[in-house]
């Protein structure tokens with residue numbers, strides 16, 4: 001079995017209970033939720049509702065109906081950005097964002113939205129003071145990630161959300177790399193819009209994700225269509241979540257997502273995080289002992305979320321990743337990780353970096369084997 005260190009892309013393996021929930025739902029409970037009065041539709045609808053309630057519990061969301069399910073974080077981010085921003089609006093973002101944020105903002109800029117980008121420092125840290133300075137009068141929304149998918153840098157969102165709330169700025173967080181590892185309570189952090197993938201650290205299947213929308217913010221939908229209610233009306237329902245959920249939901253995926261979150265709850269978020277920190281500590285210490293290795297992001301594991309980027313001097317990261325995979329069975333990601341702005345910020349354009357992203361199911365032995373492989377490749381001089 002290969003050693004999988006690409007959990008920042010999607011988590012693998014999934015807990016057995018996630019696999020069981022997916023299979024069981026597909027076999028027994030895969031009618032269309034909310035689309036009929038018959039028992040199987042009601043049963044599927046109940047499952048979706050339970051998943052929504054599990055999300056609400058997990059993220060301190062007071063009303064589960066404010067959670068709209070999406071196919072991934074990208075869709076959730078698009079839903080939030082296009083749902084709020086209109087020509088003439090001003091939006092602030094950072095230089096550490098994923099293309100899931102960069103590209104919709106570029107499209108919005110082409111439609112007359114004023115996009116302001118705040119630079120992070122060389123470790124990928126965005127200073128909350130600089131954010132606040134850039135959120136000048138008329139700023140409608142601030143979007144930033146909680147944790148970089150390139151450097152694992154964690155941003156001080158707790159210093160930013162409450163300030164945005166006071167200023168009347170919509171605070172949108174891309175939690176693609178932190179949800180499922182770091183505690184996120186939308187009320188405590190004053191988050192207005194939270195975009196989350198279900199398939200990364202929440203341990204659900206691909207094809208799952210959601211957007212939380214604070215009460216009082218009414219988004220313009222991205223999609224219009226059937227919702228299973230108010231069928232006589234040609235206009236989209238205004239109530240959440242149907243307002244933002246047109247078309248058949250991914251019940252099977254949501255069964256898996258619910259099981260993934262329940263798995264984390266059964267272990268405890270603190271223990272999940274502690275385990276990942278131990279792996280990162282081992283990885284950082286080991287990499288620091290290899291001559292020629294350059295590590296990016298913050299130098300200590302405490303400030304490291306679930307991704308670590310490095311290079312070996314004079315070695316092409318693509319070749320390094322290729323050799324790790326083919327010669328050692330170690331799966332990692334190389335290149336720009338869909339975040340060229342972040343690489344520009346840390347000075348790793350155009351080649352990018354090698355990214356290692358251990359997850360809950362990795363072991364100290366996996367990290368040892370990875371460090372040995374990197375040492376050997378380094379010693380071989382290519």
Ligand SMILES: Cc1ncc(COP(=O)(O)O)c(C=O)c1O
Nearest residue numbers: 072073074098100145149176197
């Ligand atoms: C920071 C960040 N935002 C957004 C995304 C997009 O997530 P998804 O693949 O679920 O659309 C990713 C994916 O890696 C990410 O790392």
